[in-house]
Amino acid sequence: MSGHSAVCRRLLEEGLSADALDLDNCTPMIYATLRGSVECVRVLLEVGHVSVQATVLNGDLIPLSLAARSGHYDVVVLLLQHGAPSLPNTNGEYPTHLAAQEGHHTICQLLVGQEGWDTPDKYNEWTPLFHAARYGHEQCLRVLLEAGSRPDRTDELENSAVHYAAWYGHHTCVSLLMEAKQRYTAAHTPISHPSPMSMSDTCSTGGESDIDAIPSLSLPPPMMPYRVYGHNYLDKNTLVQVSIGHRMSRYPESGLEKTERYLHTSPRLKLVVTASPAVTAAPFSISLPLADDERTVYTFQVPSIDTLSLEFSLYPNFGTKIVGRAASLPSSLGPGSTKASTLPIFDHRLHVIGEVSFEIITVTPFSGVTLEIGGAVETYWKAIASPLSTPSAKATTPRFMPPSRSLASAQTSPSAHSIISSGSHSLTHSSLSGSFFYITVQVTRDLQPVAYPEWRLPDDTFDLGVADVTLAQFLALAERRGRRPLPPASSSLSIKDIQAVISRSMVALSDLLKIIPAHLGVCLELAYPTAPVLEQRTLGHRVDLNDAVDAVLRTIYDITSLEGHVGRRNVVFTSFAPDVCAALNWKQPNYPVFFASQCGRTGAHAPSATALAVRDARDYRVSSLNSAVEVCKTNNLLGLLLDAEFLNEVPSLIQAVKDCGLLLGAFGVASQLPMLESNGIDAFLHDGVMTYSTRHY
Incomplete structure (x- = not known):
C-alpha cells in the first residue's frame, strides 16, 4: 500500500x-x-x-x-x-x-x-x-x-x-x-x-413454437394520448436549486482528486443536504467523491428565501455517525438570484476537515399579473405517446451514472438518455404549429424589455450594454443611429417587412409587438449576459435574473390582454442561458420554453450574436447535449433548440432527444432542412423565422 x-x-x-x-x-x-x-x-x-x-x-x-x-x-x-x-x-x-x-x-x-x-x-x-x-x-x-x-x-x-x-x-x-x-x-x-445478446436470445427461443411462447401482458398505448395543457409553476413559494459540483468540473484544470486505495470499491462517504424551512424538501444524499463530469442539483421550494438555511452533514456511506458538518445561514447567502459559496466542514473538535462548494439559484413567483389558463392567453399543450410495440422492439430501462465509477460498467453506463431502443420510440407532440418571428430581447437598467440582438450597444464613445442604460437613453441612441424606423401599428406589413423591422430596429418590445399582427407568433430569445460576457466586453451592469424575467413576462401578459379581442397570440420563449430558461418556465404556465444550446461548439449559423458558447458562460450545462437534456428534464422545459449542422453530422441524436420526451428544433441554413425533416425534427429556425411542423392528432 x-x-x-x-x-x-x-x-x-x-x-x-x-x-x-x-x-x-x-x-x-x-x-x-x-x-x-x-x-x-x-x-x-x-x-x-x-x-x-x-x-x-x-x-x-x-x-x-x-x-x-x-x-x-x-x-x-x-x-x-x-x-x-x-x-x-x-x-x-x-x-x-x-x-x-x-x-x-x-x-x-x-x-x-x-x-x-x-x-x-x-x-x-x-x-x-x-x-x-x-x-x-x-x-x-x-x-x-x-x-x-x-x-x-x-x-x-x-x-x-x-x-x-x-x-x-x-x-x-x-x-x-x-x-x-x-x-x-x-x-x-x-x-x-x-450481437452476443441477440444470438443468445435467438438460441433460447428458437425451439419454442408460437403457442408455447409467453404472451405479452402489456397494454397497447391509447389511440389518442391525453394532452397536458401548460406546466407546473410557482404560485406563492420560491424555488431553490442548490448545485454541488463545479460548473466546469468536466475540464482538467478543476478535476477532483481520487483516493487510489478505494478505487475498486463503492464510495465511502456521503453528503446529506438539509434545507430549513422547506415546503417540498427531504434531506438530499450525495455519494462522494463526485465524478469529474458530475453536477448534482437539489431542488426544493421555500416560503421565503430570507429565512433559508442549509446544513451539509458528512456521514460514512454505511453508518449514522456524523464525520463533519457545515452550515449556511440566511445572512450568508446574500441578495440576488444567483449565489456561489464555499463553506468549511468541521469535525466534532471544530477542526477543518474539508470544504463544500455550491451554487444557489432562486426563482421567485411572478406577481403583478393574473395568470390564467384559457381566455385571452394562449396555453400550449403537449402529449407523449409510444407506438404499438413489435416483436423486434426492445425496451430498455434508463441507466444513470452514479458519482463514482468502479471497475464494473454497470456503474459507467452511458445510456441515461436512452429510454426506448430503435423499433419503439416515443413520440412527443404539441400544439405549436406555423411560423414564429425570432426576436432577441434584453432588459434595460429601468427594467424595460427591448429588442436588440447584440451584447454591446452601437456607441463609439462608451462600452455599454443594454443593462447599462435606461429605456429613454436606449431609444435616444436608436434615433441617433437611425435604427428606430417603426411603421404605424395600423399599417399592413408583409412577412419580409416585419423581418426587416426586427433585424434593423432598436425598439421597446411592447412597441414592436404592436406592429406584428396578433395572429402571428413570436419566439422570444431572452439574452442574459453572464459574468464572462461582461468581463470580455467590458460591460458594467447586469439586471437581476428574476427582475429581468418578470419584466419580459409582464410585457407579454399586458400586450396579450390588449390583443385579446382580436386573437390570442402564440408566444414561445427560448434562451441560451439555462438559468433564464428555468426562471421563464417556473414563473408561468401558459407559454412553452425551449433551451437553446450550441453544445460546446461555436457554430457559424447561431440565430443571434448573443448565443452563448462555453467561453461565454464557463458553465458545464452549455458544454454538451447530455447537459442540455438534463437542464430540460430538471426544469420541465418543452424542448431543445440545437445547431442543425451538429444534428446533421450525427442524425441518431435527434431520436435520442425525442426519446427523452422533448421536442427538438434546430437553427441553421435552409440547405440543412431536408435531412432534418426526414429524421423527424419538430421545428427549424432560419432567416429570423421559426417554423414548426404540423404533425398533430
Missing part, C-alpha cells in the same frame, strides 16, 4: 503469506498494483510466488485490470511479462476497456492484440472504442482505430461510438470518428454481425 518493497521482501522471507486477505478481500498484490509500485509487484511475483493466473474472490479485482485502469504502465508491462492473462470482469470488460475509460492511450497500445481488446462487453455491448469516445479520450481513439477497431459497430441500443462522443460534447472525437467511419465504409462492405 505504501510502496516499501524492501519491507515486503523481508516479510515474505519471514514466512508471511503473500495472498492474505484483508477486510476488503484485497491481497497485497491488489494494493501494490493500485499504488503502481513496480518493485513491490516484482517482489510479490518473484519472492512471494503470487500467481498471475489465479483469480481472487471478487471477479473485479484482477491485477492487470487494476493496473490498466490506474494507468500504471510499468506494472502492466511487468504483469504481461509474467504471463498475466487478459480476463474480463463481472461485466465483461477487459483491461483494454478500463484503460480506454480512463484515457491511458499508452496502455491501450500495449494491450492491443490481447484477449478482448475489441470485444463488446456484456452490459452495453461496448467495445473499448465506445468507452474512449464516451469519455472524450482522443489519443485512445487513435490507438484503437489504427489497430483496426471498427468505427461502424453499434451497441445494444443500435448507436455507434460517434453518437456518444457527440452526446457528451467531445467534438474532436466526433470529427476523428466520422473520418474513420468514412474511410472504413469506403474500404469495406457493411456486414451485419448479430
Whole structure:
C-alpha cells in the first residue's frame, strides 16, 4: 500500500503469506498494483510466488485490470511479462476497456492484440472504442482505430461510438470518428454481425413454437394520448436549486482528486443536504467523491428565501455517525438570484476537515399579473405517446451514472438518455404549429424589455450594454443611429417587412409587438449576459435574473390582454442561458420554453450574436447535449433548440432527444432542412423565422 518493497521482501522471507486477505478481500498484490509500485509487484511475483493466473474472490479485482485502469504502465508491462492473462470482469470488460475509460492511450497500445481488446462487453455491448469516445479520450481513439477497431459497430441500443462522443460534447472525437467511419465504409462492405445478446436470445427461443411462447401482458398505448395543457409553476413559494459540483468540473484544470486505495470499491462517504424551512424538501444524499463530469442539483421550494438555511452533514456511506458538518445561514447567502459559496466542514473538535462548494439559484413567483389558463392567453399543450410495440422492439430501462465509477460498467453506463431502443420510440407532440418571428430581447437598467440582438450597444464613445442604460437613453441612441424606423401599428406589413423591422430596429418590445399582427407568433430569445460576457466586453451592469424575467413576462401578459379581442397570440420563449430558461418556465404556465444550446461548439449559423458558447458562460450545462437534456428534464422545459449542422453530422441524436420526451428544433441554413425533416425534427429556425411542423392528432 505504501510502496516499501524492501519491507515486503523481508516479510515474505519471514514466512508471511503473500495472498492474505484483508477486510476488503484485497491481497497485497491488489494494493501494490493500485499504488503502481513496480518493485513491490516484482517482489510479490518473484519472492512471494503470487500467481498471475489465479483469480481472487471478487471477479473485479484482477491485477492487470487494476493496473490498466490506474494507468500504471510499468506494472502492466511487468504483469504481461509474467504471463498475466487478459480476463474480463463481472461485466465483461477487459483491461483494454478500463484503460480506454480512463484515457491511458499508452496502455491501450500495449494491450492491443490481447484477449478482448475489441470485444463488446456484456452490459452495453461496448467495445473499448465506445468507452474512449464516451469519455472524450482522443489519443485512445487513435490507438484503437489504427489497430483496426471498427468505427461502424453499434451497441445494444443500435448507436455507434460517434453518437456518444457527440452526446457528451467531445467534438474532436466526433470529427476523428466520422473520418474513420468514412474511410472504413469506403474500404469495406457493411456486414451485419448479430450481437452476443441477440444470438443468445435467438438460441433460447428458437425451439419454442408460437403457442408455447409467453404472451405479452402489456397494454397497447391509447389511440389518442391525453394532452397536458401548460406546466407546473410557482404560485406563492420560491424555488431553490442548490448545485454541488463545479460548473466546469468536466475540464482538467478543476478535476477532483481520487483516493487510489478505494478505487475498486463503492464510495465511502456521503453528503446529506438539509434545507430549513422547506415546503417540498427531504434531506438530499450525495455519494462522494463526485465524478469529474458530475453536477448534482437539489431542488426544493421555500416560503421565503430570507429565512433559508442549509446544513451539509458528512456521514460514512454505511453508518449514522456524523464525520463533519457545515452550515449556511440566511445572512450568508446574500441578495440576488444567483449565489456561489464555499463553506468549511468541521469535525466534532471544530477542526477543518474539508470544504463544500455550491451554487444557489432562486426563482421567485411572478406577481403583478393574473395568470390564467384559457381566455385571452394562449396555453400550449403537449402529449407523449409510444407506438404499438413489435416483436423486434426492445425496451430498455434508463441507466444513470452514479458519482463514482468502479471497475464494473454497470456503474459507467452511458445510456441515461436512452429510454426506448430503435423499433419503439416515443413520440412527443404539441400544439405549436406555423411560423414564429425570432426576436432577441434584453432588459434595460429601468427594467424595460427591448429588442436588440447584440451584447454591446452601437456607441463609439462608451462600452455599454443594454443593462447599462435606461429605456429613454436606449431609444435616444436608436434615433441617433437611425435604427428606430417603426411603421404605424395600423399599417399592413408583409412577412419580409416585419423581418426587416426586427433585424434593423432598436425598439421597446411592447412597441414592436404592436406592429406584428396578433395572429402571428413570436419566439422570444431572452439574452442574459453572464459574468464572462461582461468581463470580455467590458460591460458594467447586469439586471437581476428574476427582475429581468418578470419584466419580459409582464410585457407579454399586458400586450396579450390588449390583443385579446382580436386573437390570442402564440408566444414561445427560448434562451441560451439555462438559468433564464428555468426562471421563464417556473414563473408561468401558459407559454412553452425551449433551451437553446450550441453544445460546446461555436457554430457559424447561431440565430443571434448573443448565443452563448462555453467561453461565454464557463458553465458545464452549455458544454454538451447530455447537459442540455438534463437542464430540460430538471426544469420541465418543452424542448431543445440545437445547431442543425451538429444534428446533421450525427442524425441518431435527434431520436435520442425525442426519446427523452422533448421536442427538438434546430437553427441553421435552409440547405440543412431536408435531412432534418426526414429524421423527424419538430421545428427549424432560419432567416429570423421559426417554423414548426404540423404533425398533430
